[in-house]
Amino acid sequence: MGKKNKQFVEKITAMEDDFAQWYTDVVKQADLVDYGQVRGTMIIKPYGYAIWENIKDELDRKIKQTGHSNVAFPMFIPESLLQKEKDHVVGFAPEVAWVTHGGDEELAERIAVRPTSEVLFCDYYSKNIHSYRDLPKLYNQWANVVRWEKTTRPFLRSSEFHWQEGHTAHATDEDAAKETDRMLGVYADLVENYLAVPVLKGRKTDKEKFAGAKYTLTIESLMHDGKALQSGTSHHFGSGFAEAFDITYLDENGESQFAHQTSWGLSTRIMGALIMVHGDNRGLVVPPRIAPTQAMIVPIAQHKEGVLDKAYTLRDQLQDLVRVDIDGSDKMPGWKFNEYEMKGIPVRIEMGPKDIEKEQVVLVRRDTGEKEFVALHDLEARLPLLLEEIQSNLYQKALDHRNEMTSVATNMEEFKQTLDQKGGFIKAMWCGDVACEEKIKEETTATSRCIPFEQETVADTCVCCGKEAKEMVYWAKAY
Numbered sequence: 122m123g124k125k126n127k128q129f130v131e132k133i134t135a136m137e138d139d140f141a142q143w144y145t146d147v148v149k150q151a152d153l154v155d156y157g158q159v160r161g162t163m164i165i166k167p168y169g170y171a172i173w174e175n176i177k178d179e180l181d182r183k184i185k186q187t188g189h190s191n192v193a194f195p196m197f198i199p200e201s202l203l204q205k206e207k208d209h210v211v212g213f214a215p216e217v218a219w220v221t222h223g224g225d226e227e228l229a230e231r232i233a234v235r236p237t238s239e240v241l242f243c244d245y246y247s248k249n250i251h252s253y254r255d256l257p258k259l260y261n262q263w264a265n266v267v268r269w270e271k272t273t274r275p276f277l278r279s280s281e282f283h284w285q286e287g288h289t290a291h292a293t294d295e296d297a298a299k300e301t302d303r304m305l306g307v308y309a310d311l312v313e314n315y316l317a318v319p320v321l322k323g324r325k326t327d328k329e330k331f332a333g334a335k336y337t338l339t340i341e342s343l344m345h346d347g348k349a350l351q352s353g354t355s356h357h358f359g360s361g362f363a364e365a366f367d368i369t370y371l372d373e374n375g376e377s378q379f380a381h382q383t384s385w386g387l388s389t390r391i392m393g394a395l396i397m398v399h400g401d402n403r404g405l406v407v408p409p410r411i412a413p414t415q416a417m418i419v420p421i422a423q424h425k426e427g428v429l430d431k432a433y434t435l436r437d438q439l440q441d442l443v444r445v446d447i448d449g450s451d452k453m454p455g456w457k458f459n460e461y462e463m464k465g466i467p468v469r470i471e472m473g474p475k476d477i478e479k480e481q482v483v484l485v486r487r488d489t490g491e492k493e494f495v496a497l498h499d500l501e502a503r504l505p506l507l508l509e510e511i512q513s514n515l516y517q518k519a520l521d522h523r524n525e526m527t528s529v530a531t532n533m534e535e536f537k538q539t540l541d542q543k544g545g546f547i548k549a550m551w552c553g554d555v556a557c558e559e560k561i562k563e564e565t566t567a568t569s570r571c572i573p574f575e576q577e578t579v580a581d582t583c584v585c586c587g588k589e590a591k592e593m594v595y596w597a598k599a600y
């Protein structure tokens with residue numbers, strides 16, 4: 122490795138030395154974000170936004186496929202409206218940013234910048250739902266929201282972030298429950314099959330559920346450092362919000378009923394999962410299905426006659442097959458190798474005078490670093506296959522890691538020891554008492570991540586109090 126290349130690689134901290142610093146370095150060096158002028162805000166740069174757009178486009182397709190329509194609601198909420206649902210306002214109050222003035226004039230009523238939009242949709246539904254024929258209402262919006270966070274990190278926790286929020290209204294509790302399940306399934310499919318991140322599906326405890334919800338479903342994933350990340354949530358509201366906002370409809374018998382509602386959201390936080398699940402000491406690793414550029418052509422000895430022409434011809438040939446790009450700049454090949462490894466581009470295609478002579482190219486995988494010589498006439502068959510191999514390898518690696526980092530604890534001693542020495546998910550039984558959940562958090566800083574749909578009996582008694590256990594819970598330190 123040349124001196125220049127070495128220096129380039131040294132720009133990022135090794136993840137073993139300082140994972141948090143590694144994360145910050147990758148975010149910066151892979152050119153994903155920059156910091157905004159107001160503390161905790163971020164500028165998502167072209168490469169970061171291109172990845173988010175691919176995630177967004179795929180999710181948007183699935184949201185529409187499941188019968189939802191996109192809408193755009195205002196970003197402002199009058200204070201009186203926000204206060205209508207008691208639990209909801211208590212849950213969000215500490216993070217709300219307020220507008221108090223219009224120009225120089227003080228407003229008669231403070232206006233909240235939306236931290237989430239439940240109340241706006243509820244207000245709208247109360248005026249627009251009258252009959253059972255008006256149901257279901259299946260709305261979604263792509264929006265930015267503001268939560269005044271004390272400690273912030275790009276993608277993981279920022280004062281302003283981007284997301285989609287689905288808000289639906291249904292005739293029955295059962296219909297709303299089905300919707301809550303369906304959208305959690307959509308999230309799990311997206312995150313597992315496109316982002317190659319395995320997820321645990323389950324229900325949040327009452328302590329961890331969304332403010333104002335009857336229950337919250339979640340997908341939880343495990344980062345490389347053994348901490349969990351909540352990756353998408355789907356909430357069943359029952360008729361709680363409908364009662365607070367008077368959302369009623371006349372059923373088929375002409376009787377007045379409350380509507381039943383859901384909401385669900387997936388945000389730019391998922392970019393954090395992408396970075397922390399797949400990344401390594403050379404930078405980002407982007408799964409092929411969401412990579413803005415799946416293959417990058419790097420011409421070798423491009424000053425030699427014919428090399429650049431051939432490389433551009435190859436780019437044109439492959440363009441309909443995969444998302445391919447070429448770097449024909451006069452930077453050194455070594456610099457280019459490092460740059461596109463840092464950006465996590467799944468495959469590098471090298472082509473030099475000798476390859477041209479032999480009618481071949483060299484394919485280099487970002488995930489394993491493996492090199493492969495492929496004849497030009499085989500490339501169109503091989504490249505898409507290779508991308509799929511990388512996609513499934515990334516998923517498998519992440520799944521192996523999660524399995525390795527999942528332990529069982531049957532008492533608090535074991536719980537603490539495992540968490541300190543190993544981290545990761547801890548499967549432990551719980552009595553259902555919030556006092557135990559709080560005690561575990563206080564003593565270990567681990568929180569309940571979810572009560573998984575796939576239950577196991579790993580003991581008969583609660584890991585904390587020793588009383589009879591009700592459910593198995595996944596616990597972890599979390600972002």
Ligand SMILES: [Zn+2]
Nearest residue numbers: 552557583586
């Ligand atoms: Zn207990």
